[in-house]
Amino acid sequence: xxxxxxxxxxxxxxxxxxxxxxxxxxxxxxxxxxxxxxxxxxxxxxxxxxxxxxxxxxxxxxxxxxxxxxxxxxxxxxxxxxxxxxxxxxxxxxxxxxxxxxxxxxxxxxxxxxxxxxxxxxxxxxxxxxxxxxxxxxxxxxxxxxxxxxxxxxxxxxxxxxxxxxxxxxxxxxxxxxxxxxxxxxxxxxxxxxxxxxxxxxxxxxxxxxxxxxxxxxxxxxxxxxxxxxxxxxxxxxxxxxxxxxxxxxxxxxxxxxxxxxxxxxxxxxxxxxxxxxxxxxxxxxxxxx
Amino acid sequence: xxxxxxxxxxxxxxxxxxxxxxxxxxxxxxxxxxxxxxxxxxxxxxxxxxxxxxxxxxxxxxxxxxxxxxxxxxxxxxxxxxxxxxxxxxxxxxxxxxxxxxxxxxxxxxxxxxxxxxxxxxxxxxxxxxxxxxxxxxxxxxxxxxxxxxxxxxxxxxxxxxxxxxxxxxxxxxxxxxxxxxxxxxxxxxxxxxxxxxxxxxxxxxxxxxxxxxxxxxxxxxxxxxxxxxxxxxxxxxxxxxxxxxxxxxxxxxxxxxxxxxxxxxxxxxxxxxxxxxxxxxxxxxxxxxxxxxxxxxxxxxxxxxxxxxxxxxxxxxxxx
Amino acid sequence: xxxxxxxxxxxxxxxxxxxxxxxxxxxxxxxxxxxxxxxxxxxxxxxxxxxxxxxxxxxxxxxxxxxxxxxxxxxxxxxxxxxxxxxxxxxxxxxxxxxxxxxxxxxxxxxxxxxxxxxxxxxxxxxxxxxxxxxxxxxxxxxxxxxxxxxxxxxxxxxxxxxxxxxxxxxxxxxxxxxxxxxxxxxxxxxxxxxxxxxxxxxxxxxxxxxxxxxxxxxxxxxxxxxxxxxxxxxxxxxxxxxxxxxxxxxxxx
Numbered sequence: 002x003x004x005x006x007x008x009x010x011x012x013x014x015x016x017x018x019x020x021x022x023x024x025x026x027x028x029x030x031x032x033x034x035x036x037x038x039x040x041x042x043x044x045x046x047x048x049x050x051x052x053x054x055x056x057x058x059x060x061x062x063x064x065x066x067x068x069x070x071x072x073x074x075x076x077x078x079x080x081x082x083x084x085x086x087x088x089x090x091x092x093x094x095x096x097x098x099x100x101x102x103x104x105x106x107x108x109x110x111x112x113x114x115x116x117x118x119x120x121x122x123x124x125x126x127x128x129x130x131x132x133x134x135x136x137x138x139x140x141x142x143x144x145x146x147x148x149x150x151x152x153x154x155x156x157x158x159x160x161x162x163x164x165x166x167x168x169x170x171x172x173x174x175x176x177x178x179x180x181x182x183x184x185x186x187x188x189x190x191x192x193x194x195x196x197x198x199x200x201x202x203x204x205x206x207x208x209x210x211x212x213x214x215x216x217x218x219x220x221x222x223x224x225x226x227x228x229x230x231x232x233x234x235x236x237x238x239x240x241x242x243x244x245x246x247x248x249x250x251x252x253x254x255x256x257x258x259x260x261x262x263x264x265x266x267x268x269x270x271x272x273x274x275x276x277x278x279x280x281x282x283x284x285x286x287x288x289x290x291x
Numbered sequence: 292x293x294x295x296x297x298x299x300x301x302x303x304x305x306x307x308x309x310x311x312x313x314x315x316x317x318x319x320x321x322x323x324x325x326x327x328x329x330x331x332x333x334x335x336x337x338x339x340x341x342x343x344x345x346x347x348x349x350x351x352x353x354x355x356x357x358x359x360x361x362x363x364x365x366x367x368x369x370x371x372x373x374x375x376x377x378x379x380x381x382x383x384x385x386x387x388x389x390x391x392x393x394x395x396x397x398x399x400x401x402x403x404x405x406x407x408x409x410x411x412x413x414x415x416x417x418x419x420x421x422x423x424x425x426x427x428x429x430x431x432x433x434x435x436x437x438x439x440x441x442x443x444x445x446x447x448x449x450x451x452x453x454x455x456x457x458x459x460x461x462x463x464x465x466x467x468x469x470x471x472x473x474x475x476x477x478x479x480x481x482x483x484x485x486x487x488x489x490x491x492x493x494x495x496x497x498x499x500x501x502x503x504x505x506x507x508x509x510x511x512x513x514x515x516x517x518x519x520x521x522x523x524x525x526x527x528x529x530x531x532x533x534x535x536x537x538x539x540x541x542x543x544x545x546x547x548x549x550x551x552x553x554x555x556x557x558x559x560x561x562x563x564x565x566x567x568x569x570x571x572x573x574x575x576x577x578x579x580x581x582x583x584x585x586x587x588x589x590x591x592x593x594x595x596x597x598x599x600x601x602x603x604x605x606x607x608x609x610x611x612x
Numbered sequence: 613x614x615x616x617x618x619x620x621x622x623x624x625x626x627x628x629x630x631x632x633x634x635x636x637x638x639x640x641x642x643x644x645x646x647x648x649x650x651x652x653x654x655x656x657x658x659x660x661x662x663x664x665x666x667x668x669x670x671x672x673x674x675x676x677x678x679x680x681x682x683x684x685x686x687x688x689x690x691x692x693x694x695x696x697x698x699x700x701x702x703x704x705x706x707x708x709x710x711x712x713x714x715x716x717x718x719x720x721x722x723x724x725x726x727x728x729x730x731x732x733x734x735x736x737x738x739x740x741x742x743x744x745x746x747x748x749x750x751x752x753x754x755x756x757x758x759x760x761x762x763x764x765x766x767x768x769x770x771x772x773x774x775x776x777x778x779x780x781x782x783x784x785x786x787x788x789x790x791x792x793x794x795x796x797x798x799x800x801x802x803x804x805x806x807x808x809x810x811x812x813x814x815x816x817x818x819x820x821x822x823x824x825x826x827x828x829x830x831x832x833x834x835x836x837x838x839x840x841x842x843x844x845x846x847x848x849x850x851x852x853x854x855x856x857x858x859x860x861x862x863x864x865x866x
Binding site for chain 3: 473474477478481482483485486488489492493495496497498499500501502503504510514556
Binding site for chain 2: 028034082085086089091092093094095096097099100101102103104105106107108110111115223226227230234261262264265268269271272275276
């Protein structure tokens with residue numbers, strides 16, 4: 002029983018973590034908290050659905066194209082909306098991405114309406130894995146594998162590739178980075194592209210288990226931010242662990258403490274974390290010079 | 292982290308008379324409205340007043356003190372439920388219930404402000420989002436008091452034995468909006484408003500001037516929650532059926548968008564923003580997602596191009612002529 | 613005659629000692645210069661006195677009352693004014709309104725009176741406006757009173773910041789690089805202004821400044837910090853000839 006809950010929590014946590022990673026990449030490189038990340042992922046997922054349903058591609062053809070669409074979407078949004086906001090107050094950027102969230106949600110509603118669609122998964126009817134006596138659904142395995150793969154891939158990308166190094170330089174010291182020939186606006190575009198890509202993957206993985214509609218990602222976005230706060234929004238590993246912890250905690254609280262207050266209790270924990278350690282459990286504290 | 296706001300006022304000697312005239316005309320039109328409009332029109336206008344109250348309070352918090360809140364829908368809901376429960380279950384008179392509910396919500400707002408004393412922008416946004424979810428959940432689960440997911444149906448409101456009709460409730464709302472405007476105007480130009488502005492600019496500079504930033508953030512949250520709760524108390528009896536789902540994060544974002552679109556740090560902007568928020572869906576009726584698209588786009592455009600919102604735009608045009 | 617005493621103050625940030633065992637006194641009516649090379653701990657010391665940084669050792673006392681455990685706003689309320697290197701003003705408000713912010717503590721009315729604008733609010737606001745006019749006059753800014761800060765030159769912004777401190781019934785004034793960014797005539801005006809407020813209000817002034825001619829011309833006494841240690845304290849002529857002081861400045865240049 003408890004093992005099932007933990008595995009289920011980890012699988013859910015991995016989905017939060019994918020959105021969380023998308024948010025953290027954008028946040029750290031551009032200093033903008035993207036409250037539209039979830040809706041961007043939702044649009045990408047609908048695009049994948051359109052490819053499957055109307056164009057008639059197979060899952061394995063449609064999904065890579067959709068993920069590429071997510072990347073392009075991120076870059077386009079960055080160029081149109083975010084570029085003029087670089088350097089403006091944090092609060093303005095938050096409000097603008099909240100606006101973007103509403104725009105994307107409405108656009109999706111205008112195009113695809115408000116009914117729910119079933120999004121296929123190639124893993125849907127496979128038999129569950131058994132680890133000892135614990136059955137683990139294939140969806141959980143896929144989610145956990147994808148989550149791990151993304152956090153490892155993104156960490157390696159940022160650490161070991163030239164583009165990644167440039168991005169990190171741009172986030173840590175824009176002035177020096179500019180002198181070294183790193184373009185801040187290009188870094189920002191890449192960050193938004195990566196965010197769109199990772200978010201898109203999470204949308205496509207979430208959709209089969211939740212039904213696809215325009216509100217697909219709303220709750221997930223909040224969870225991703227919450228998990229990110231828990232782990233600290235300044236590191237990929239932090240946000241990954243934070244989201245996993247959140248997923249497991251939700252499941253356990255829901256089962257053993259109070260099914261109704263599962264979600265609320267996680268938020269109480271997060272508020273407590275914020276009060277005690279405003280920058281998250283793994284976060285670094287920024288000292289402001291007077 | 293400051294949002295650029297423009298509180299530069301035009302020369303008073305020139306515009307004061309015109310401003311007073313305009314305000315008088317608006318007031319006269321507002322008083323005449325129930326005799327001109329049909330029932331639905333009056334409902335829409337009352338709703339505008341209700342939202343304007345919430346926006347006035349939120350603007351003091353976000354526009355003046357620079358603190359973001361994503362839990363104002365919950366304050367609105369706490370006010371609505373508190374008023375409804377006090378009148379329906381405890382038999383407290385309507386006006387007294389609104390006042391008591393608002394004071395209670397102000398206390399809740401002060402509690403929410405405790406983490407706000409240490410948090411900035413994004414972290415505050417997440418913390419207040421969390422509070423919004425928790426408060427909504429408490430309303431949902433406290434079934435003995437709130438009837439949970441079943442919602443609360445309310446009988447028509449009465450003051451001193453007289454049942455308030457639609458126009459009665461409208462005039463009550465109008466009275467509260469006038470009071471709220473007067474109070475917000477006074478605060479924004481008084482000791483507290485100035486303290487909030489310097490807290491937004493720099494907490495350290497505020498401290499050096501003997502202004503404790505933490506205390507004023509708590510005050511801003513409390514006043515703001517008070518306004519939201521008065522709005523909630525009126526809203527409950529305007530719709531006469533309240534449900535926890537009414538008070539979700541989406542509504543909090545809507546309140547924020549009213550304040551931003553109307554104009555952060557402007558009193559008039561709160562009214563304009565609320566009116567805009569209620570009227571646009573009426574103009575675009577039948578297209579479910581069109582209003583959302585308009586608000587979303589405007590939020591982005593305001594942030595990118597005109598941080599003073601519609602009110603700033605109107606004022607700039609007014610000055611040019 | 614008030615006395616601000618810095619007693620054995622030490623500050624360390626995670627193993628790095630910004631200040632070690634620093635002690636000196638400041639009496640009302642005295643102008644003391646706090647000098648030293650970059651990183652000597654001058655700003656940290658000002659922050660300790662104004663309550664922004666807690667000393668890890670020692671204390672700051674005003675007439676025997678310990679200040680260094682109080683929050684910044686309370687310290688300011690006890691009569692310690694602080695002017696920062698870069699003035700943090702509300703740029704969209706006018707000069708007069710920015711000065712009104714500093715009348716905060718003397719405006720005694722409460723929130724309820726303010727919401728309803730009761731008669732006591734009117735009276736208090738009028739009294740505060742009169743004090744603001746006096747300070748505007750003293751700063752020579754009467755003509756710019758209704759300009760927004762956005763349209764005000766940098767030098768005048770620094771004067772407004774100083775004016776805010778003067779509106780707070782202070783007994784001591786802490787200035788952080790007051791003449792950085794000012795032109796020659798503005799510097800001369802500021803010097804006269806500081807001497808005048810010292811004479812008229814009996815303020816004790818502690819000024820951090822890099823410009824040696826300005827400091828030695830203005831101050832009665834200099835306190836020199838180097839790497840967190842106090843290495844000299846005395847009249848300018850004597851301190852500037854002190855071999856230790858010369859060494860610390862030469863060390864910086866080398």
